[in-house]
Amino acid sequence: MNKESTTESINVEELKKQFSDYLRKKKYRNTLERYLVLDRIAELDQHFSADELYVYMLNSGDKISRATVYSTLDLLSNCRILMKHRFQSESAKFELASRLPHHDHLICIECGHIIEFRDPSVESIQQKVCEQFGFEPIEHSLQLFAVCKDPRHCEHNQ
Amino acid sequence: MNKESTTESINVEELKKQFSDYLRKKKYRNTLERYLVLDRIAELDQHFSADELYVYMLNSGDKISRATVYSTLDLLSNCRILMKHRFQSESAKFELASRLPHHDHLICIECGHIIEFRDPSVESIQQKVCEQFGFEPIEHSLQLFAVCKDPRHCEHNQ
C-alpha cells in the first residue's frame, strides 16, 4: 500500500514475504505491528535510529510502543532485512539491506555527515581474509573517517 | 616505570611525550591522573572498555574516578594515541593506535571472538575513496562479520 512513497529499488511486498517466511520458520507470530514497522521503514529510505523510527511512526498517527519498535528491529536485523550499524554516535543506526547492496560509509569526523560508497575490492578482501582464517563471510562494515579538504564542502559543519 | 610489563612494540615514554605535546598545544593541564591512565593502558595490551580499565585501575590500587577515566580516554582518542572502536557490543572499545598499526577486525557473530588482521588493500581503498570525494583520510575501521566454518575452531562459543 505504500508503494508510491518508496524508491523503485525497494519492493515492500517482497520484504514482507521475506519477513513472513522468517517468522514462520522461527514460529513467531504475524502481528499487525510487525508489518506496520516494515512499511514505515520502507518509507524512510535513509539511515535511522530506533527512536527516530518510533517518533516518525507516532507522527504518522501509528499507535505503537517503543518496546515493539525495538523488538521488531531486532527481528528484521536477524533475518537480514535490515543492516544494523554502529557509527560514532551512541545509538545504533539501521537501514534496509536491499536499499543499496554492499555499500560502505565515509564519515566526516568534523560534522558527522555520511557519504555512501561502493567498492568491489572490499568484497574481495572479505573473501580472502575469511578464507585465510577459516570463516564463512556474512557481512562487513568499512567506515572511513576523514575530513573535507575544502571546508566549504562540509556543509553540515556547525 | 612500567616498561617491563609492556611488549617491545610499545614505548610508553614516547606515548607520554606525544600526550604532553597534545596537552600543551591544547592548553590542557598535566595531571598525575592523565599519565597514570596512559601507564595502565600500556600494561593492558588488548582491547578494553572504559569500565574495564576503571576496574583494572581500582584493582591495581589506583585512586581514580570513572569520570576521569572517561575524560582521559576522550583526550587520548582525540590525539590519536588511542583508537576508539564500536563493535557490536554496547560499550566502546579502545586500543593503543601504536600497538599494531592499521589492522582491522574479523568478528565471529556466533561467539564474539575478535581476530585482528592486516591487509594493505584497505589502505588503498581508503586513499582512493577519500580522493574521489575530496576528503582527507584520517583512519578507517573495517569489520568483517563471519562464522567459523568448523565449529571446533569457535572455541569461545558457549
Place this chain on the structure above:
DNA sequence: GTTCTTGCAAACCCTTTGCACGTCT
C-alpha cells in the same frame, strides 16, 4: 589567586525488562 580538573552522585540517553492486558493461533 584564578582557572582547570577531579571525584562523586545524579542525570542522561539508549535499550531492555517485568508485568498486566490484549491478540494470534
Place this chain on the structure above:
DNA sequence: AGACGTGCAAAGGGTTTGCAAGAAC
C-alpha cells in the same frame, strides 16, 4: 484456551554532567 506479543513504566548499562573540593599554573 493457551501461548505469545504489546504497551507502559520502571530498570538497566554505558556515558555525561553539575557542583564542590582540590590541584595546576
